[in-house]
Amino acid sequence: MAALAAAPAALSACESESNSSGQVSEASTADSAGPGLSGIKRTRRPPLPTVEPMMRVRVFRARAETPSVQIGETDQWLRVFPLASAPGTVVLRGPLQLCVESGRWSIVDKDSRRAPVENLDGLDIASLAGAGPAVHINDRLYPGSLRLVARTDQGPEAFDVINLVPLEAYLPGVVAAELFDHWHLQTRAAQAIAARSFACSEHTLFRGRRAYDVTNTARSQVYIGRIEHDDTLDAVRTTRGQVLAYDAALVPGYYSSCCGGLAARAVDVIGNHPANDIAPLAGREGEDICITVKVANWTIQRPVQVLTRRLIAYGKRRGREDLAGLATIASIEVVESNVHQRPVRYAVTDVRANRVELGAETFMRAANYEQGQGLSRPKQPLMSSYLRAVVSESTVIFKGHGLGHGAGMCQYGAEQLARSGKSHRDIMAWYYPEAEIVRAYT
Numbered sequence: 001m002a003a004l005a006a007a008p009a010a011l012s013a014c015e016s017e018s019n020s021s022g023q024v025s026e027a028s029t030a031d032s033a034g035p036g037l038s039g040i041k042r043t044r045r046p047p048l049p050t051v052e053p054m055m056r057v058r059v060f061r062a063r064a065e066t067p068s069v070q071i072g073e074t075d076q077w078l079r080v081f082p083l084a085s086a087p088g089t090v091v092l093r094g095p096l097q098l099c100v101e102s103g104r105w106s107i108v109d110k111d112s113r114r115a116p117v118e119n120l121d122g123l124d125i126a127s128l129a130g131a132g133p134a135v136h137i138n139d140r141l142y143p144g145s146l147r148l149v150a151r152t153d154q155g156p157e158a159f160d161v162i163n164l165v166p167l168e169a170y171l172p173g174v175v176a177a178e179l180f181d182h183w184h185l186q187t188r189a190a191q192a193i194a195a196r197s198f199a200c201s202e203h204t205l206f207r208g209r210r211a212y213d214v215t216n217t218a219r220s221q222v223y224i225g226r227i228e229h230d231d232t233l234d235a236v237r238t239t240r241g242q243v244l245a246y247d248a249a250l251v252p253g254y255y256s257s258c259c260g261g262l263a264a265r266a267v268d269v270i271g272n273h274p275a276n277d278i279a280p281l282a283g284r285e286g287e288d289i290c291i292t293v294k295v296a297n298w299t300i301q302r303p304v305q306v307l308t309r310r311l312i313a314y315g316k317r318r319g320r321e322d323l324a325g326l327a328t329i330a331s332i333e334v335v336e337s338n339v340h341q342r343p344v345r346y347a348v349t350d351v352r353a354n355r356v357e358l359g360a361e362t363f364m365r366a367a368n369y370e371q372g373q374g375l376s377r378p379k380q381p382l383m384s385s386y387l388r389a390v391v392s393e394s395t396v397i398f399k400g401h402g403l404g405h406g407a408g409m410c411q412y413g414a415e416q417l418a419r420s421g422k423s424h425r426d427i428m429a430w431y432y433p434e435a436e437i438v439r440a441y442t
């Protein structure tokens, strides 16, 4: 989930570029933007959709460690058609084993026959079944069809599998993954509208820029394909086409697991550009209702030396010489907070009195950084950037609040509101001040 602690799939699936346990718009956060994306800035607000978008969701990354994928069920007939210069459509019996070999697709069907695909252009794969087509990838079922795209920039055998799925068929697999099964129907309806708004925003941003709009991880929003959960299906169906709007444009429905009691502003934690600088994404006033839940308060200890190494390694990777040049950390202080009193900037001072200021989200990512310098993934990653730190001899004690970036809807808070009798409209009004819910398409 975009940052729900109890969902291991969400956190472990996070890509290595980001240790953030929260949803981010990939192109929006300068520090976490993937290769080639850091230059993308939202200069204009995304428009309201007029028709249901066809989402492009990356659901599998074939790389050196997992170079092949199984597609389709036993005896399912699948149509495989190359996208560009093509020898034409072939119909094969599943399951298919696909990988890239010697610069071309290798497709082997159930009877061990190889399909004659001679190049590395993209492939589309769809079930021959009529209504409600869906295709398995490994053991998971995805509505819609699949597109395979070579990623030679990631290695000679690398490719992405992208699920092409109408937005309304995509959303149940998001809402079910983002919330616990026993959570309230009204929380699900609010989550559906937030997730739909976020998806539409990413769909607009990435069209024409890359082959997919969102990933299936907490970096975008977690997606687990086709699901059967009545309340989730009801929540999506009853809110069909509904998105958040403000001043005649779309509000990207950012959300995170738990704000810890104080809201973040999207310009501080998602990306500092005009499209995020709107009232609905500036955070609600006052203390949130989530403060009594378990993840609202946490304490994590780290050896000072290990934390120092993480910050140095992060600085080297990101070309931040000030961080890379740090000696042993002596103190970490809040130097700036937002209007709601949530910290947005920290100063790190080392034993030689070097002082480095950095944004709160950047600090959290650096403190959780795990590559190089003999580092590995922290046993307890910092769960949010809303924290206070005390350096005591060889240990740093972090007392923090919440899980995820804290902008937009707080999932734990939404559930508390729903249990107290609030509707999904009340929940949206609580977390996205001044936004309205509109039906953008039928």
Ligand SMILES: [Zn+2]
Residues within 6 Å of the ligand: 258, 259, 260, 261, 262, 288, 289, 290, 291, 410, 412, 413
């Ligand atoms: Zn909250």
